[in-house]
Amino acid sequence: MTDRDLLKLTRRKFLILGAVTASSVALPPFISALASAANIARPVTNPVSMEVNGVPRQMNLDTRTTLLDALREHLQLTGTKKGCDHGQCGACTVIVNGRRVNSCLTLAVMQQGSKITTVEGLGTPDKLHAMQAAFIKHDGYQCGYCTPGQICSAVAVLDEIRQGIPSHVSPNLTDRPQLIAREFQERMSGNICRCGAYSNIIQAISEVAEATA
Amino acid sequence: MRPFSYVRATSPADAAHQAAQVEGARFIAGGTNLLDLMKLEIETPLHLIDVNDLALDRIEATPEGGLRIGALVRNTDLAADSRVRKDYGVLSRALLAGASGQLRNAATTAGNLLQRTRCPYFYDTNQACNKRQPGSGCAAIGGVTRQLGIIGVSSACIATHPSDMAVAMRVLDAQVETIRPDGTTRVIPIADFHRLPGNTPNIETALGANELITAVTLPAPLGGTHIYQKVRDRASYAFALISVAAVIQENGTGRVALGGVAHRPWRIEEAEKLMPDGAKAVTTRLLAGATPTHENEFKVTLVERTLASVMSQARAAS
Numbered sequence: 371m372t373d374r375d376l377l378k379l380t381r382r383k384f385l386i387l388g389a390v391t392a393s394s395v396a397l398p399p400f401i402s403a404l405a406s407a408a409n410i411a412r413p414v415t416n417p418v419s420m421e422v423n424g425v426p427r428q429m430n431l432d433t434r435t436t437l438l439d440a441l442r443e444h445l446q447l448t449g450t451k452k453g454c455d456h457g458q459c460g461a462c463t464v465i466v467n468g469r470r471v472n473s474c475l476t477l478a479v480m481q482q483g484s485k486i487t488t489v490e491g492l493g494t495p496d497k498l499h500a501m502q503a504a505f506i507k508h509d510g511y512q513c514g515y516c517t518p519g520q521i522c523s524a525v526a527v528l529d530e531i532r533q534g535i536p537s538h539v540s541p542n543l544t545d546r547p548q549l550i551a552r553e554f555q556e557r558m559s560g561n562i563c564r565c566g567a568y569s570n571i572i573q574a575i576s577e578v579a580e581a582t583a
Numbered sequence: 584m585r586p587f588s589y590v591r592a593t594s595p596a597d598a599a600h601q602a603a604q605v606e607g608a609r610f611i612a613g614g615t616n617l618l619d620l621m622k623l624e625i626e627t628p629l630h631l632i633d634v635n636d637l638a639l640d641r642i643e644a645t646p647e648g649g650l651r652i653g654a655l656v657r658n659t660d661l662a663a664d665s666r667v668r669k670d671y672g673v674l675s676r677a678l679l680a681g682a683s684g685q686l687r688n689a690a691t692t693a694g695n696l697l698q699r700t701r702c703p704y705f706y707d708t709n710q711a712c713n714k715r716q717p718g719s720g721c722a723a724i725g726g727v728t729r730q731l732g733i734i735g736v737s738s739a740c741i742a743t744h745p746s747d748m749a750v751a752m753r754v755l756d757a758q759v760e761t762i763r764p765d766g767t768t769r770v771i772p773i774a775d776f777h778r779l780p781g782n783t784p785n786i787e788t789a790l791g792a793n794e795l796i797t798a799v800t801l802p803a804p805l806g807g808t809h810i811y812q813k814v815r816d817r818a819s820y821a822f823a824l825i826s827v828a829a830v831i832q833e834n835g836t837g838r839v840a841l842g843g844v845a846h847r848p849w850r851i852e853e854a855e856k857l858m859p860d861g862a863k864a865v866t867t868r869l870l871a872g873a874t875p876t877h878e879n880e881f882k883v884t885l886v887e888r889t890l891a892s893v894m895s896q897a898r899a900a901s
Contacts, residue, residue, distance in 0.1 A: 395606045398588040398630040411586040411629060433589045433631070436618070456619050457686060469659070469688040475615045476689060479589050480633055523685065530684065535663040538679040538819065543668040559819035560683020 416479045422447065423491030431478050438462045440478035441488060449489040449518045453562075460561035463519035463526075464488050470526035472560075489518035492525060500581065501525050504574035512565030520561045524575045527557045528582070549579040584621050591633040595762045595797050598634050602793035603764035605630045610795060612655055613689040615682075616698040623708065625715055639797055642666070648803035651760075654693035654796045658682070658748065661692060671801060672809030673828050677751035680813040683820050693796035696749055696759065696776065697788065700742035700846075701822055702731060713739045714784040730824065733875040733882050735845040740784030741876075744777055744847050745822050751811055752799065753848035754828040754840040760798040763791060770800075777847030784846070807832040808897040812889050813842070825882050827889045831897035835859050839890065841869065844882055862891035 400414045419428045422445060429444050438455075441447045441464070450473060453461030457475040464473045465487040493499035501521050504510070511517040531547050539556040540547045547553055554575045555568075563571065587607075592598030602608040607629030611617055620626040639653035642664050650666060661667060662678035682690065690698075704710040704723040711720035723731055723741050732741045752773050759771045771789050778787060790796070807830045815821040823843035831837035837858055840850035854868035866887040875883060 396604055397606050400588050413586045414588045416589055433587055434584045463685055470685050471689045472685045475618050543672050543675050556819050557684050560685045
């Protein structure tokens, strides 16, 4: 806020300022008392470092940056896609410290020190991951937009079943879950495909599950 | 999203203390609900305190024969814990019926309890909502109400609590452990944790300002057959229309709680005495005083039929 702005303070704002100043609770360090009264806060940047696809990366990011935007806009890893940006579609799925998550629903600054694997880290055009090859073989996509998220999710699903993590459709909680289509369908429900390639996606996952069983 | 500053807390006491020092502070753990709401500017924290380093990610046996679940235990890990699967099946089943694999990997035990309603009028910032903006009114009343509450509602709010996990914890009589900014700790029974909307639907829990959940404890196992039956519009990855959490003993006695019908997990202990009389008797007592709308009165019938199915499954299993 400039001096000129200060001169324009209304009586109401002046009273609010007084109330803020009298409060025992301090404002966050990036907001001056004056700015708070006008409900204006400046962006805050924080340093963050993480390992992405085996490569250490350092960034200085606006705290509001999601992991998804950090990957796409700051590291130019555009394989990971932004669909709904609200955790409903799964297009942004990446693997963080061995677990699949929606990269749109975590802040980059929260991933300090994390190990991230995106679709680019699973395989390359010359050396495809088995799941990438199976998606191509079985036409596990049509437009392809949800595919990177589907593939990251599918790779993690097979790990989760092998770790013995049960699902909603596992008939018995105390038995080991099976590598079967019914399990894959339930576990992949967080990845939406508007083209409707679901049956081919399940075929691709089933093939990889059998080949690596 | 509004700008905010960010720090990582080093201990539960440090987190609660820090939160009280800064205006507009909020804790963040999994972030799956808070961050979603921040993008919509329904939540507008000025300062985020990341609690992920607090070492509250363990599940330990208690001297009373139960389990103490750290606040940061992820939904996936809680559902998959061998002790939970064996002795608290209703909790595993409730967790696995909720959200998606990706969300369960991020979402925490405490965050699940604190997640906010998915009432579409709460999410639409162009609509009046007493929960989002106290005193603005409730556009849901008289609006599209198929998903909304049928009991314990008020003239200020008819939203439901969206959690599946919390319904199972209510049937198990879990307890919520917290720490306050002055360093004192307390235990809140789950029955008292979530509030009914009344005239202040914006106040959703018994937590005080900047009070941090550190753990949820489960009493010693109840035995019996554990069932969580959720009815929803698609087979997976959808919120409940209604759900029934039940622990039923071989002699037909047991406990029942409902999800998807009220502002909190709905359990009436008195109704459970009627279990030998069948699902209709239990439902009549459980939902006595319900005020459904024309669009959601189907939930009353659905509760009775789902409970009948659950009781029949329990008989078959014992």
